[in-house]
Amino acid sequence: MFLGTTRSLVGASKRLWTPISIRSLSTPNQPSAPSTKTSTTAPQIKAEPTPTSATSPTSATPMPVKESAAFEKPPVKEWLVELWRSLTTLFNVLVLIIFLFLEYSRSDRLADLEKNARLPRSVQALYLRPLRRKAEHGLPVCDLQLRSYSAENLEFFADFAIRAAYYLKLPVSGPVPLPRITQRWTVIRSNFVHKKSKENFERITLRRLIQIKDGHPEAVQAWLAFLRKHAFYGVGMKANVWEHESLDAGKALDASLPEIQKTVGPHLAQFGQREDNKRPGTIFDALDNARYAEPKNL
Amino acid sequence: MSQSRILDLVKTQCRIFSATFNPQRLRLGNKILRQRLRGPTLAAWYPTKIVSFRDLQNTYKPLGLTTFDEAEDDREEAIQITKLRGKGRPKKKRTAAESRSAKKKK
Amino acid sequence: MSKAASMFHPKRLDLSGFVNTRVIRDHNKRNAFAQMEPERQALRYIIRNTSLPQRTRAQAQLQLSQMHCYTRPTQIKNRCVASGTARSVFRDFRLNRFQFRMQALAGELPGVKKASW
Numbered sequence: 001m002f003l004g005t006t007r008s009l010v011g012a013s014k015r016l017w018t019p020i021s022i023r024s025l026s027t028p029n030q031p032s033a034p035s036t037k038t039s040t041t042a043p044q045i046k047a048e049p050t051p052t053s054a055t056s057p058t059s060a061t062p063m064p065v066k067e068s069a070a071f072e073k074p075p076v077k078e079w080l081v082e083l084w085r086s087l088t089t090l091f092n093v094l095v096l097i098i099f100l101f102l103e104y105s106r107s108d109r110l111a112d113l114e115k116n117a118r119l120p121r122s123v124q125a126l127y128l129r130p131l132r133r134k135a136e137h138g139l140p141v142c143d144l145q146l147r148s149y150s151a152e153n154l155e156f157f158a159d160f161a162i163r164a165a166y167y168l169k170l171p172v173s174g175p176v177p178l179p180r181i182t183q184r185w186t187v188i189r190s191n192f193v194h195k196k197s198k199e200n201f202e203r204i205t206l207r208r209l210i211q212i213k214d215g216h217p218e219a220v221q222a223w224l225a226f227l228r229k230h231a232f233y234g235v236g237m238k239a240n241v242w243e244h245e246s247l248d249a250g251k252a253l254d255a256s257l258p259e260i261q262k263t264v265g266p267h268l269a270q271f272g273q274r275e276d277n278k279r280p281g282t283i284f285d286a287l288d289n290a291r292y293a294e295p296k297n298l
Numbered sequence: 299m300s301q302s303r304i305l306d307l308v309k310t311q312c313r314i315f316s317a318t319f320n321p322q323r324l325r326l327g328n329k330i331l332r333q334r335l336r337g338p339t340l341a342a343w344y345p346t347k348i349v350s351f352r353d354l355q356n357t358y359k360p361l362g363l364t365t366f367d368e369a370e371d372d373r374e375e376a377i378q379i380t381k382l383r384g385k386g387r388p389k390k391k392r393t394a395a396e397s398r399s400a401k402k403k404k
Numbered sequence: 405m406s407k408a409a410s411m412f413h414p415k416r417l418d419l420s421g422f423v424n425t426r427v428i429r430d431h432n433k434r435n436a437f438a439q440m441e442p443e444r445q446a447l448r449y450i451i452r453n454t455s456l457p458q459r460t461r462a463q464a465q466l467q468l469s470q471m472h473c474y475t476r477p478t479q480i481k482n483r484c485v486a487s488g489t490a491r492s493v494f495r496d497f498r499l500n501r502f503q504f505r506m507q508a509l510a511g512e513l514p515g516v517k518k519a520s521w
Binding site for chain 2: 417418419420427430431434435438439441442445448449450451452454455477480483485498
C-alpha cells in the first residue's frame with residue numbers, strides 16, 4: 001500500500017513536470033496551467049499559494065482579449081505578474097523535488113529492511129493458510145467436533161487445531177462445516193395470563209468437524225491434550241478416537257496372560273472364606289431358617 | 299442341520315460373548331439390570347451450596363483470626379433492642395400444660 | 405416402619421440459589437430416590453423375573469409397594485431453579501418460562517437470542 005502511493009505520486013510529478021516546463025519556456029502567456037494541473041495531484045501541492053492577482057487563471061472569459069494585446073507589446077505590469085508566476089511555479093517544483101526525495105529514501109529504507117531482516121517463519125506462517133501434512137493411507141483415527149454459538153471463536157479455534165496438528169505431524173482433513181443445530185423456544189411474554197402475546201428465542205449451535213488421518217495414537221492423544229490445555233472460551237470439543245488392533249489380537253492376549261496373572265495374583269489371594277467362619281450344613285439350611293424367611297422390613 | 303445342533307451353536311455363542319442363553323424366551327427381567335442408575339443425575343438438579351461467610355468464620359476462628367460479619371452483628375443488635383423494649387420472642391413452651399391452647403380450653 | 409418424611413431431611417441445608425419449602429421437599433425426594441435406587445431396581449428385577457418362585461416375586465412386590473413414597477421416582481417434579489415454580493420448566497435451562505425470558509433478555513444464557521424469521 002505504501003509503495004503504491006509513492007508510485008502514484010511519482011507518476012503525478014511526471015505529469016506535472018512537463019506542462020510546467022513547456023509553459024515556462026515557450027508560452028509564458030498561457031494562464032490556465034498551474035491551478036488546473038495542481039488540482040489533479042497530491043494535496044501538498046494543492047495547498048501551495050497559487051498566484052491570483054490581476055489575471056486570475058480560473059477566469060476564462062477575459063483571456064482572449066488579453067492574449068491579443070500581449071502579442072503586440074507586453075506592458076510592464078503584465079511582465080511583473082509573469083515573473084511572479086514563474087517564481088512561484090519554481091518554488092512549487094522545488095518543494096515537490098524535496099518531497100519526492102524524502103519519499104524515495106523512506107521506501108528505499110523499507111526495501112532494505114525487507115531484504116536484510118525478516119520475521120521468523122513460524123510468525124510469517126500465521127499470515128498464510130495453515131500448512132497440512134499429506135495422508136499416506138487415509139485411515140481415519142480421530143474425529144474432533146467443535147461446537148460454539150459464535151462463528152469467530154469457532155473458526156479461530158479450528159484454525160488453531162489444524163496448525164497444532166501440522167506441528168505434531170498429523171495429517172488432517174477439515175474443518176468440515178456440519179449442519180447447524182437451531183433450537184427455538186416460544187414463551188409467553190408476561191408472567192401471568194395474556195397468552196396471545198408471545199416472544200421467540202433461538203440458539204444456533206455451529207459445528208466443525210476435524211478429522212485426523214493415520215496418525216500415531218500417542219500423537220493423537222498429545223494433540224487432544226494440547227487442545228484441552230489451550231481450550232478457547234465459548235468453544236466445546238468432542239472427540240471420537242478409533243484404535244486399530246492387529247489381526248492377531250487373541251495371540252497377543254495369550255502372550256500377555258502370565259504378566260497379568262503376576263499382577264492380579266496378589267489381589268486374588270486376598271479373597272476367600274475365613275477358617276473360623278465355617279458352619280455345619282449347606283447354605284440352603286441357613287436360608288431356610290426362620291430368620292431369613294421373614295420379609296425384610298424397611 | 300438338526301435343532302439341537304443350532305441350539306448348541308447359540309449356547310456357545312452366548313458363552314463366548316457373555317450373553318444370556320434363553321431359548322424359551324422367558325422374561326428374566328434383564329431389562330432392569332441393563333438400565334443405568336438415574337439417581338445421581340436427578341439428585342444434581344438444584345445448585346448445591348457454595349461456601350458461605352459462616353464457613354469462612356468457622357475455618358478462621360480456631361486459628362485465632364478475627365472476622366467481622368456486619369449483617370450478623372446488626373441482627374444481634376436488633377434482637378437486643380427488642381428484648382429491652384419487651385418485644386422479644388416468647389419463651390419456648392416445653393410441656394403441653396404450659397401451651398397457649400391448653401390455657402384457652404380452660 | 406417409620407413413614408415420617410423427616411428421615412430424609414439433611415442435617416444442614418445444602419442448597420443455594422432460590423430456596424423454598426417445596427424446593428427443599430423436592431430436593432429431599434431426589435436424594436431419597438438416589439439413595440434407594442439400587443434396592444428398588446433389585447426388587448423390580450425380582451418382580452419381573454418369571455423364573456423365580458411366585459412367592460418370592462409376591463414378597464418383592466409387597467416390599468416395593470411398602471417402601472417410603474419419597475423413594476419413588478414419580479414423586480420427583482422438575483422445579484425452576486431461580487423461582488421454584490413447577491409449571492413450564494425448560495429442562496435445558498432448568499428455568500421457568502418467565503425466568504428463561506428474563507435471563508435470555510439479560511444475556512445470561514449463552515447463545516440464546518431473540519429470534520425472528
